[in-house]
Amino acid sequence: MLQFILNDEMINTDVAKGTTVLDFVRYHQHLRGTKIGCREGDCGACTVLVGELDGKNMRYQTMTCCLMPLANAHGKHIVTIEGINTSNLNPAQQAMVDEGGTQCGFCTVGFIVSMTGFCMEDEQATYDKAVASVDGNICRCTGYKSIERACGCMVKSLKNKNVNSPIDWLIKKGHLPAYFSTIAPRIKLIKKEKTVSTKNNIPVGGGTDLYVQRPEEMIDKAANHLFDSVKYKDIKSKGGYIYIGAEATATDILQAPLMQKHFPSLDEEMKLVSSTPIRNMGTIAGNFVNASPIGDLTIYFLALNSDVILERNGKERILALNKFYLGYKKLDKKPSDVVRWIRFKKPTKTQHYNFEKVCKRTYLDIASVNSAALITKKGNKITEAHISIGGVGPIPTYLFKTSAFLKEKAITPETVEQAHKILEKEISPISDARGSADYKRLLARQLFFAHFIDLFPAKFSLTSLLLTH
Numbered sequence: 503m504l505q506f507i508l509n510d511e512m513i514n515t516d517v518a519k520g521t522t523v524l525d526f527v528r529y530h531q532h533l534r535g536t537k538i539g540c541r542e543g544d545c546g547a548c549t550v551l552v553g554e555l556d557g558k559n560m561r562y563q564t565m566t567c568c569l570m571p572l573a574n575a576h577g578k579h580i581v582t583i584e585g586i587n588t589s590n591l592n593p594a595q596q597a598m599v600d601e602g603g604t605q606c607g608f609c610t611v612g613f614i615v616s617m618t619g620f621c622m623e624d625e626q627a628t629y630d631k632a633v634a635s636v637d638g639n640i641c642r643c644t645g646y647k648s649i650e651r652a653c654g655c656m657v658k659s660l661k662n663k664n665v666n667s668p669i670d671w672l673i674k675k676g677h678l679p680a681y682f683s684t685i686a687p688r689i690k691l692i693k694k695e696k697t698v699s700t701k702n703n704i705p706v707g708g709g710t711d712l713y714v715q716r717p718e719e720m721i722d723k724a725a726n727h728l729f730d731s732v733k734y735k736d737i738k739s740k741g742g743y744i745y746i747g748a749e750a751t752a753t754d755i756l757q758a759p760l761m762q763k764h765f766p767s768l769d770e771e772m773k774l775v776s777s778t779p780i781r782n783m784g785t786i787a788g789n790f791v792n793a794s795p796i797g798d799l800t801i802y803f804l805a806l807n808s809d810v811i812l813e814r815n816g817k818e819r820i821l822a823l824n825k826f827y828l829g830y831k832k833l834d835k836k837p838s839d840v841v842r843w844i845r846f847k848k849p850t851k852t853q854h855y856n857f858e859k860v861c862k863r864t865y866l867d868i869a870s871v872n873s874a875a876l877i878t879k880k881g882n883k884i885t886e887a888h889i890s891i892g893g894v895g896p897i898p899t900y901l902f903k904t905s906a907f908l909k910e911k912a913i914t915p916e917t918v919e920q921a922h923k924i925l926e927k928e929i930s931p932i933s934d935a936r937g938s939a940d941y942k943r944l945l946a947r948q949l950f951f952a953h954f955i956d957l958f959p960a961k962f963s964l965t966s967l968l969l970t971h
């Protein structure tokens with residue numbers, strides 16, 4: 503039996519755990535405000551707020567409920583547009599009206615939910631953050647300028663927000679209905695479900711790949727819902743390694759102080775991964791096991807020379823991530839093996855890391871080619887190198903030969919040029935919707951050069967590299 507709060511109502515339900523939250527709210531609860539657009543996480547028409555107890559307070563995130571299994575709602579507060587409405591238009595709704603941010607209105611619900619989620623964050627609002635909060639919402643008619651202006655108006659209405667108690671402040675200012683203040687004590691009363699993992703069940707994380715690939719099948723499929731396994735959401739430092747729990751989402755990784763400390767460009771890099779609602783749902787294990795040749799998290803962590811820690815029948819096995827992929831969507835794991843942790847050696851001061859991604863549009867798009875590099879240097883010499891690249895072969899590729907070649911070489915344009923010749927032989931791109939094979943070869947070269955230009959700007963420029971080519 504699943505238990506959660508939907509808007510202001512406690513729900514107890516034995517509806518199949520694999521049903522999407524979208525179908526549950528529209529067809530079981532007859533709340534038709536939440537719209538169905540793409541059912542693939544792309545359009546944001548189905549955006550809801552998902553609130554969880556974080557210490558004493560509720561923490562809310564946006565999620566696209568077309569991909570969210572009902573099991574992942576247990577013990578949480580799910581808020582649809584009906585649960586946001588106050589007696590008058592709230593400031594987000596008023597701003598959309600005032601700025602002409604809505605025409606047919608199909609997308610508007612999703613925008614309002616995302617904007618409301620943004621208001622609830624425990625930090626002061628800025629225009630850029632407000633606009634970024636609707637990065638998972640698509641509008642086909644209005645044009646984004648009026649929506650951006652509405653975001654600007656909303657930011658003004660959040661001036662001097664009490665960031666220590668944002669929900670109480672928002673209720674007082676008419677952004678949220680009063681019942682929000684009752685949610686935390688009511689959520690505390692819900693018992694956590696015991697996760698019983700059964701050997702032949704399919705592991706499900708956030709559902710952002712599975713519910714795109716096989717939505718019908720997932721409804722009644724026997725599944726191990728792992729998303730809320732608290733232990734495996736942890737991001738910690740232990741014995742010289744950084745461990746990331748398999749159920750950590752891209753947002754968890756982006757917000758982890760430990761990761762921010764070691765990866766100064768983390769915010770910029772992670773924001774190239776999907777959109778805010780998808781980052782709030784998609785887990786690192788899901789990204790690795792989906793085995794897409796262009797999986798961003800996979801490429802990111804391959805260059806960190808990471809290990810995957812898998813569990814089978816209670817026993818753990820440690821495997822180098824670069825040995826995990828045997829062929830297209832073929833992994834060195836049994837279907838019942840569960841990924842528990844990802845670990846990599848804590849970066850040192852002599853190590854330099856860079857991640858690059860090229861897609862048809864900068865945000866909310868999958869890569870044509872992506873690549874990451876970790877270079878350890880002593881003086882002018884590379885002492886160790888790990889290079890990964892996606893979109894140029896059947897698997898997320900670790901460049902064994904290129905990485906080995908770079909070891910003990912001087913950091914010069916000639917070294918990079920020679921390494922690029924080896925890279926050319928290690929990749930095998932094909933022509934597809936994301937570009938021709940030749941285009942992807944060109945991107946592979948540019949991204950490889952970009953690592954060196956970005957990491958060692960005093961030694962390289964695009965011209966110096968292109969001149970030697």
Ligand SMILES: Cc1cc2nc3c(=O)[nH]c(=O)nc-3n(C[C@H](O)[C@H](O)[C@H](O)COP(=O)(O)OP(=O)(O)OC[C@H]3O[C@@H](n4cnc5c(N)ncnc54)[C@H](O)[C@@H]3O)c2cc1C
Pocket residue numbers: 542543544704705706707708709710711712713714728748749774775776777780783784785786787788789790791792796797798799839840841842866867868869
């Ligand atoms: C609109 C949209 C945009 C996207 N954009 C990007 C993008 O820019 N970059 C990118 O890399 N990806 C992108 N994705 C893909 C997806 O969000 C990621 O791959 C995500 O990390 C998948 O995680 P999940 O938890 O949702 O996986 P799920 O769908 O839950 O699972 C995926 C696979 O992993 C298996 N699995 C899950 N957890 C475990 C575990 N602990 N142990 C063993 N197996 C497990 C499942 O059985 C399944 O085979 C996008 C998806 C959508 C819908």
Ligand code: FES
Pocket residue numbers: 537538539540541542543544545546547548549566567568569
């Ligand atoms: S219906 Fe388009 S994101 Fe869910």
Ligand code: FES
Pocket residue numbers: 603604605606607608609610640641642643644
């Ligand atoms: S107002 Fe019509 S899709 Fe946005």
